[in-house]
Amino acid sequence: MPVSSTNIWPRRVVFGAGALDNLAKELGRWAGGNALLITDQRMAASDGAARVKAAAKEAGLTLHVFDQVEENPSDKTVHLAAEAILDTGPAVLVGLGGGSPLDCAKAANIIVCNGGRIQDYDLTNPSKAKIGKALPWVSIPTTAGTGSEVCPVTVVTDSRRHVKFSISSPRLIAEVCIADPDLTVTMPPDLTAWTGADALTHAVEAYYSRVAFPVGSALALESIRLIGKYLPMAVRNGTDMEAREQMLMGSLLAGIAFAQNALGLAHAMAHQLTSEFGLQHGLANGIVLPLVMEFNARGAPQKLAAVAQALGAPTSGLGDAEVANKGIEAVQALLASIGIPSRIEGVTLTESVKERLVAQAMGDTLFGLNPVKATASEISELYNRVI
Numbered sequence: 474m475p476v477s478s479t480n481i482w483p484r485r486v487v488f489g490a491g492a493l494d495n496l497a498k499e500l501g502r503w504a505g506g507n508a509l510l511i512t513d514q515r516m517a518a519s520d521g522a523a524r525v526k527a528a529a530k531e532a533g534l535t536l537h538v539f540d541q542v543e544e545n546p547s548d549k550t551v552h553l554a555a556e557a558i559l560d561t562g563p564a565v566l567v568g569l570g571g572g573s574p575l576d577c578a579k580a581a582n583i584i585v586c587n588g589g590r591i592q593d594y595d596l597t598n599p600s601k602a603k604i605g606k607a608l609p610w611v612s613i614p615t616t617a618g619t620g621s622e623v624c625p626v627t628v629v630t631d632s633r634r635h636v637k638f639s640i641s642s643p644r645l646i647a648e649v650c651i652a653d654p655d656l657t658v659t660m661p662p663d664l665t666a667w668t669g670a671d672a673l674t675h676a677v678e679a680y681y682s683r684v685a686f687p688v689g690s691a692l693a694l695e696s697i698r699l700i701g702k703y704l705p706m707a708v709r710n711g712t713d714m715e716a717r718e719q720m721l722m723g724s725l726l727a728g729i730a731f732a733q734n735a736l737g738l739a740h741a742m743a744h745q746l747t748s749e750f751g752l753q754h755g756l757a758n759g760i761v762l763p764l765v766m767e768f769n770a771r772g773a774p775q776k777l778a779a780v781a782q783a784l785g786a787p788t789s790g791l792g793d794a795e796v797a798n799k800g801i802e803a804v805q806a807l808l809a810s811i812g813i814p815s816r817i818e819g820v821t822l823t824e825s826v827k828e829r830l831v832a833q834a835m836g837d838t839l840f841g842l843n844p845v846k847a848t849a850s851e852i853s854e855l856y857n858r859v860i
């Protein structure tokens with residue numbers, strides 16, 4: 474095994490039903506200062522936001538609210554959130570919501586503490602600006618999928634180029650993550666399925682990543698096992714608290730896993746489907762994941778075999794390629810059981826759009842981390858199979 478290293482871990486995670494009751498205590502270390510809650514409009518009106526406000530008050534903080542985060546936050550929204558930070562001078566940020574508010578909190582934090590435009594920090598930029606500091610922030614996820622609550626990555630949509638770009642720095646890790654499954658109960662079945670498919674894609678891609686770190690791989694496999702068992706239950710019955718709790722743990726483990734190991738071609742392709750057709754992030758990942766696994770099985774079948782085993786597929790007496798197929802079939806069956814389609818309906822793919830999708834997928838920072846290198850024509854063929 475070649476020398477490898479990792480320094481990316483969550484700092485403090487408070488996990489479990491009722492974890493949000495600990496927020497006042499956690500916020501106490503910033504008592505006397507201001508705090509800024511970064512969220513979206515729907516969450517701002519939720520019981521969860523009311524509890525955050527009450528906790529801040531109890532902790533002796535003056536809480537301000539920025540609630541203008543949209544799905545797949547744009548550079549413009551990130552800069553508006555940065556202005557809100559500058560206007561309110563918080564000692565701590567609180568991100569509440571799915572991946573979008575949490576990513577927006579991270580990205581705005583970068584601008585405030587390090588200056589410039591958010592594009593300056595794009596991972597694909599060879600002369601990207603350095604992230605030297607950041608304000609402490611508290612992550613409170615309300616979905617089970619993003620992993621943003623524990624990972625060092627934020628994804629921003631460039632409103633001019635219509636592409637998503639990623640930024641990563643250990644300084645973006647939340648000071649405290651409050652992971653309370655009670656907050657995920659109000660997710661409807663479709664959002665539960667889509668965010669769960671995102672978590673599954675994180676775990677699978679982290680597991681077979683070209684730069685996998687063994688500790689991250691171990692977490693990824695456990696995440697796959699939990700998601701395989703509990704995601705259908707959470708979709709079927711949203712008030713099944715065991716399923717909600719185990720899915721939140723699955724998402725958390727996958728988030729820590731991809732923080733160590735990175736992601737791959739499924740995310741590189743899915744980002745473009747979101748930017749081009751407005752597909753929800755997890756849904757886009759769920760649609761492409763089985764095809765990308767099939768593609769990767771050509772070069773790394775033994776890694777897919779472990780996925781099959783984590784999902785409980787029968788594997789004894791089979792060779793690597795057959796077991797890899799079992800893994801792909803198990804993922805297909807899991808995704809089908811929660812209503813993820815195998816194709817995108819209602820859109821047409823022109824040659825020029827397809828060329829753009831392929832070029833942008835190959836320009837995505839995650840493209841190079843896939844275990845098997847894909848050519849433009851291979852990616853084009855994969856897009857043909859989903860649209």
Ligand SMILES: [Fe+2]
Nearest residue numbers: 671675740754
């Ligand atoms: Fe994702």
